[in-house]
Amino acid sequence: MTRRILISLGAIGVAIVVQKVVIARIPVFGATPDLVALTVIACSRRLRSEPAVVLGFTAGLILDLLGSTPLGLRSMVLTVVAFVTVRTRDRFEISIPTIGLAVWAITLGGSVLLAVVGTLFGQKTLSDPNILTELLLGPVYTVLLGLAVLPLMTKLLGGERQQEIVL
Amino acid sequence: MSERQDHATSFLVILVILSFALMTLDIRSSGGGAVGTLRTGVQSVFAPVQKLATTIVDPVFDLVDGIANAAGLRDANAQLQQRIQELEAKVDELSSVEAELESLRNALGLVPADQNIATVAARVIARGDSFDASFQIDRGSSQGVLAGMPVVDDTGALVGTVIDVTSDSATVVPIISPSADGVRVKTPAQQIGVVLGRGANELDLELLDTTEPVAVGDLLKTSGSERYPGGIKVAKVAEDVRPEANRIVATATPLADFPRLDIVLVLQWTFTGTVEETTTTTSTTTTSLPDSTSTTGGDG
Numbered sequence: 342m343t344r345r346i347l348i349s350l351g352a353i354g355v356a357i358v359v360q361k362v363v364i365a366r367i368p369v370f371g372a373t374p375d376l377v378a379l380t381v382i383a384c385s386r387r388l389r390s391e392p393a394v395v396l397g398f399t400a401g402l403i404l405d406l407l408g409s410t411p412l413g414l415r416s417m418v419l420t421v422v423a424f425v426t427v428r429t430r431d432r433f434e435i436s437i438p439t440i441g442l443a444v445w446a447i448t449l450g451g452s453v454l455l456a457v458v459g460t461l462f463g464q465k466t467l468s469d470p471n472i473l474t475e476l477l478l479g480p481v482y483t484v485l486l487g488l489a490v491l492p493l494m495t496k497l498l499g500g501e502r503q504q505e506i507v508l
Numbered sequence: 509m510s511e512r513q514d515h516a517t518s519f520l521v522i523l524v525i526l527s528f529a530l531m532t533l534d535i536r537s538s539g540g541g542a543v544g545t546l547r548t549g550v551q552s553v554f555a556p557v558q559k560l561a562t563t564i565v566d567p568v569f570d571l572v573d574g575i576a577n578a579a580g581l582r583d584a585n586a587q588l589q590q591r592i593q594e595l596e597a598k599v600d601e602l603s604s605v606e607a608e609l610e611s612l613r614n615a616l617g618l619v620p621a622d623q624n625i626a627t628v629a630a631r632v633i634a635r636g637d638s639f640d641a642s643f644q645i646d647r648g649s650s651q652g653v654l655a656g657m658p659v660v661d662d663t664g665a666l667v668g669t670v671i672d673v674t675s676d677s678a679t680v681v682p683i684i685s686p687s688a689d690g691v692r693v694k695t696p697a698q699q700i701g702v703v704l705g706r707g708a709n710e711l712d713l714e715l716l717d718t719t720e721p722v723a724v725g726d727l728l729k730t731s732g733s734e735r736y737p738g739g740i741k742v743a744k745v746a747e748d749v750r751p752e753a754n755r756i757v758a759t760a761t762p763l764a765d766f767p768r769l770d771i772v773l774v775l776q777w778t779f780t781g782t783v784e785e786t787t788t789t790t791s792t793t794t795t796s797l798p799d800s801t802s803t804t805g806g807d808g
Contacts, residue, residue: 357554358554358557358558358561358634359561360637361558361634361635361636361644362558362561362562362565362633362634362635363561363565365634365635365636365637366565366569366635368767371638371708372638373637373638375637390515390516390519391515391516391519393516394516394519394520394523395519395523398523398526398527401527403550403554405530406546406547406550406551407550407551407554407634407644408636408640408642408679409636409640409642409671409672409679409681409685409687410639410640411530411531411534411535412530412531412533412534412543412546412547413526413527413528413529413530413531413534414527414531416523416526416527416530417523417524417527417528417531420520420523420524420527421520421524424516424517424519424520427516428516452639455639456639459639462531462535463535463687464639464686464687465686465687465707466639466686466707468686468706468707469638469686469706469707469708470706470707470708470710471638471707471708472638472707475638475639479638
């Protein structure tokens with residue numbers, strides 16, 4: 342289990358750098374996939390509940406510290422993302438389409454939560470005229486990116502859960 | 509509900525409460541104190557990795573850009589060649605006028621606010637996303653970058669302000685971010701107003717106590733404030749608007765190309781207590797704003 346946690350932490354670090362250096366440079370119609378949230382979901386599929394939730398919190402904390410959002414905003418969102426993944430993984434790991442649907446729903450929920458709580462804490466995210474486009478397209482791109490990331494993470498973390506579907 | 513899931517729920521509750529506590533603490537401390545130190549520490553760790561990654565991926569992006577813009581570049585090149593010939597002729601005419609203007613300025617004791625501010629050239633090494641427009645640059649306090657310094661692009665258009673600095677990197681909040689403070693601007697008709705970020709590549713312009721309309725294409729420049737020196741070009745008015753009750757609210761388009769920012773210049777300018785007055789310092793680079801792009805130094 343320690344090996345899985347270390348791999349997950351490494352994957353989160355790589356995801357953060359790739360997100361900020363590469364993905365953020367290539368917005369399509371103003372939106373980008375959320376590789377960090379996707380990596381948190383991918384790791385939460387394989388980790389035990391508690392490390393998964395703490396991993397989500399850690400990933401968000403690093404993102405907060407690297408950006409200008411209030412410290413704790415993304416930590417809260419990715420903690421919730423990890424928790425929802427842990428709670429629902431047995432239900433959505435039935436087939437590839439259900440996994441895709443779950444990734445879409447969880448990232449959409451995370452983005453909405455980020456926008457709403459961010460606005461409550463002075464980020465004015467909801468006043469952005471393009472917010473709807475970003476909320477709708479971002480999760481779709483994340484699902485598409487998941488086609489490459491989820492199998493890779495499954496390979497790295499191993500697949501010992503019995504009901505898992507190897508995407 | 510299993511015991512393990514109960515534990516996960518407890519973790520969730522604790523971490524969410526902790527997150528809200530951190531948000532409150534961060535906002536109340538305005539990014540300073542322990543939170544500021546923590547931010548600086550993490551940014552110091554990630555900055556070298558981001559610099560390395562940027563160095564690796566930059567040639568790939570440049571190549572793709574080059575291929576995509578090849579046809580356009582040929583046309584642009586021909587136009588620029590013709591323009592160079594025209595401008596060379598004008599330079600001869602203007603040099604005598606410039607000398608005369610300089611002597612008159614000296615005689616009147618005027619210091620142009622937008623000239624001779626020392627700058628530090630920096631490369632953008634990490635970008636935010638739809639929810640956080642801030643970005644990181646590869647220059648920090650070791651190179652003379654300080655929190656609060658204005659940032660312009662390589663054409664001299666205003667980009668934003670430095671908010672956090674580590675020894676070798678800094679975080680910049682662009683003017684298009686809704687979280688950014690408003691920028692005091694001046695229209696060609698000398699009307700004073702404020703532009704505020706909307707989050708998208710647009711700005712809200714608000715002019716008070718005005719009787720003159722604004723028109724599409726009107727250039728907005730900083731009017732000089734404790735945040736920005738005067739004379740930096742900011743945006744162009746995007747619609748014709750007439751004043752209502754001596755007030756104008758309009759949309760403006762920023763001149764900086766935010767999605768494609770690669771190289772920026774940090775103005776080593778500090779507010780000295782008098783609006784329109786600048787501090788000229790000796791540094792690695794000097795640039796003339798807003799139209800010149802004479803940048804040296806840095807690795808950009």
